[in-house]
Amino acid sequence: MAGILAERPDARVLVATGSTPMGLYAELARRRAGGALDPSRITVYQLDEYAGIPPEDPRSLLGWLVRSFVEPLGIPLERLVPVPRDGDPDACARYDLEVDRAGGYDLAILGIGPNGHLGFNEPPSDADAPTRLVELAPETIRANAAYWGSPDLVPRRAVTVGMRGLLAARTILLLASGAHKRDIVRRALRGPVTPEVPASLLQRAADVRVFLDRDAWGEP
Numbered sequence: 001m002a003g004i005l006a007e008r009p010d011a012r013v014l015v016a017t018g019s020t021p022m023g024l025y026a027e028l029a030r031r032r033a034g035g036a037l038d039p040s041r042i043t044v045y046q047l048d049e050y051a052g053i054p055p056e057d058p059r060s061l062l063g064w065l066v067r068s069f070v071e072p073l074g075i076p077l078e079r080l081v082p083v084p085r086d087g088d089p090d091a092c093a094r095y096d097l098e099v100d101r102a103g104g105y106d107l108a109i110l111g112i113g114p115n116g117h118l119g120f121n122e123p124p125s126d127a128d129a130p131t132r133l134v135e136l137a138p139e140t141i142r143a144n145a146a147y148w149g150s151p152d153l154v155p156r157r158a159v160t161v162g163m164r165g166l167l168a169a170r171t172i173l174l175l176a177s178g179a180h181k182r183d184i185v186r187r188a189l190r191g192p193v194t195p196e197v198p199a200s201l202l203q204r205a206a207d208v209r210v211f212l213d214r215d216a217w218g219e220p
């Protein structure tokens, strides 16, 4: 990622929250603090958000993105583009249009959900799914409970950048770690390409680089 940002200092970058990329973001912040990297000119696009959750709510994914990525990397808040958090269809369509007009994403940093979702593109999600409001799947609610302490605290709906936009990113980094991801990582990378496993659609994307730890790939 540091290499990509060095080549393209004004990159448009679609950025996930979640546990998996936190080490990456901390390492980028460390390099920035040491002067080895200057990501201050990139534009950050939020990947997903719980529907209707305002930035001051502790569960706000925008707040998490600011704390873990935008601030530590010295990116001015004016260059953070949130997803339309109310999921209004017109606002989502305008958002996609503006991203297209800007030239699409240069880089997408993605994790993978236990059911193969990317962002909150829950199964089934087609390759041309737009940015939109979605109902969260039961597995996603269970997995997200780990962030907030209880499934009751996880909102039931969310807004996600659509498959169409993220699959068109010039470069995609997919990150997964832990044995609990092994099965879904295999299905995504080696299984049939199907909307039932949205991450399997990455097999058709132009430039995908996958970073796994041993637990997420090794033999059981």
Ligand code: GLP
Pocket (backbone or CB within 6 Å): 016, 017, 018, 019, 020, 021, 047, 048, 110, 111, 112, 113, 114, 118, 119, 120, 140, 143, 144
């Ligand atoms: C969450 C988020 C995704 C994230 C994924 C994996 O539900 N919507 O943006 O990439 O699931 O999360 P984690 O990295 O915590 O396993």
